Amino acid sequence: MNIGEIARRAGVSRSTVSYALSGKRPVSEDTRRKIQRVIDELGYRPNASARALANGRTSTIGLVFPPAGNHYTGMQLDFIGSVAEAAAAYDYDVLLSPSGADSDRSFQRLLGERRVDGAILMEIRLEDDRVDHLAELDFPSVTIGRTARPGGVWWVGLDHTALVEACVHHLADLGHRRVAFVNRPEQLLRAGYESAHRGLDGFTKAAAERGLTVGMYNCGDDAASGQTCLERILHDDPATTALVTLNEAALGGLYRGLAKAGRHVPRDFSVTGVVAGRWAETVTPQLTAADVPAEEMGRLAVDLLVERLDNPHAPARHHLLAPPISLRASTGPVFGTS
């Protein structure tokens, strides 16, 4: 069931079959039909490896995400899903590559062995050797997130700084004066994860602007850590009346900690942050938050990558998203304020 067999049965040469299929040269209506009939009968489909070898394109894009030995957050996984579907719409397949560094075996496979035409990188760090490496090679890629100096790189990112600032201003407007910040795990912050750093910057800046008293915390990506973290917050400053979080996975634990401490949300305590909309609606009361548009970001990343693949010399493009805060039910005025 290869192209030679089709050619033989249709009584034409291999090249004619190829042209009939690709349309890159005219083929008479007559022979085209003859060929098509044989193909339909045998259910022939051209071998992807052979095609890739011949024309140098695999029609596959790589999706590089960090190996999670730990577990995945809902956001990461939403990206994967949306990238796969957006790519399918462009007739690209998606190859998963769990690699954190450019020296990973998995990463080397993608690039060195030319398994993919381009790549989408997730979980970007401010200084990211994978991104630098790809830029150096001029390898078509798009990052979800941006490094410290994203010039010349194609990316789609979230303006964590602005989003967290908006959260802080929202709380300050409601009268909150003592506010805690619940960040991702310290290990990720130290590794230089973009969202953790930019979010922290936004928090620091806005809190200073509004003259707030703050506490800053790193919190593990799970419910138990969230609960522990909340206990620490109230222990350090029992007068805290609100928190901002980037940590989706800890959210349930934070709520639990508040309930255990007898703080009613939003009457006694306000909670907000940057979280995927789906999760914000899961907790009770529903979370007032800047909703991470994970699906849109995945789609945009694919759009950009395809554009770059079609047009290798186009100048770098990017999308910086800053969705508005969705007012739900987890924030309110400080007790005693009107």
Next chain:
Amino acid sequence: MNIGEIARRAGVSRSTVSYALSGKRPVSEDTRRKIQRVIDELGYRPNASARALANGRTSTIGLVFPPAGNHYTGMQLDFIGSVAEAAAAYDYDVLLSPSGADSDRSFQRLLGERRVDGAILMEIRLEDDRVDHLAELDFPSVTIGRTARPGGVWWVGLDHTALVEACVHHLADLGHRRVAFVNRPEQLLRAGYESAHRGLDGFTKAAAERGLTVGMYNCGDDAASGQTCLERILHDDPATTALVTLNEAALGGLYRGLAKAGRHVPRDFSVTGVVAGRWAETVTPQLTAADVPAEEMGRLAVDLLVERLDNPHAPARHHLLAPPISLRASTGPVFGTS
């Protein structure tokens, strides 16, 4: 940077380079070193497409999951993550294919174009044309979930029937007599999704055995639907004191509905079901549930597939998992019972 270039620079033939790399024929220590040095200098890696074409293996496995136009549940996404990592450990890449039917373009690409050596299928239906098709072709594949007649198929599955039965018995033991069942959306039930059907069977059977009064509900995969569903349950039979759910995504909404109705969990109302452990620990009170071992299942599926690929004529194998119920905090005796 191809094998010919390496050969030229090392002063040997292309076949010698190939043998030096694969070890399939002896090569003198001397020339091996010469070749290795050139390879290291140039950072050469053999082209995956060429290799796949020559030896007929792509070192890639396909992961087929339904296109989610709707959104993904936490479980599905956990599978994807764990499959990718387990595959990497075996030096396989994972190709994502969002397809629901064997006629999907995406599905045809995987098989017809020989992009993968084998496939793992998720979200199995009791009658599943994809599975039938693969079995007919004797294409190496493993399903996560099992069809109505899984003989001859390789699979790893969850014993939903037994798990839901265990949940019902747990509730009955606590004295509950009026129990509701919250299933996945009706659309999925009608499509024949395995978990929805087998779970329902288990519920029906166990409830009959214990002489319980039951209500059965289909519920959308999101928090809002969960809340609505709970309102319906209490409207239909206000004396209901417990529910069993398969619907992870609705869980937050069910809890919210209970809170709105003034039912305290677990004092006035018990909740249990089949849910990934991570989610069970997110809600407050933490859910007593049969924890879906999504990571383990993904890993086992890859193990089976690799075994099948290494050994094409081995008889079909499978793993049926039935994790015990984890007692947490969402169930308790009926009010008035001791």
Next chain:
DNA sequence: ACCGGCTGTCGAACCGGTTCGCGTGAAGTG
């Protein structure tokens, strides 16, 4: 000195497509 076997290497064929240059027969033109 001759033969057999072993080791290490080479050349050629092959995997299944794509693409380029050329030939052929029919149609169009003066």
Next chain:
DNA sequence: CACTTCACGCGAACCGGTTCGACAGCCGGT
């Protein structure tokens, strides 16, 4: 009727690996 033009199809080369058969050179044995 000879001459260009064009549409159509063919063969060969190529993409970058793998693998098979052959063979050269060296060894030890008789």
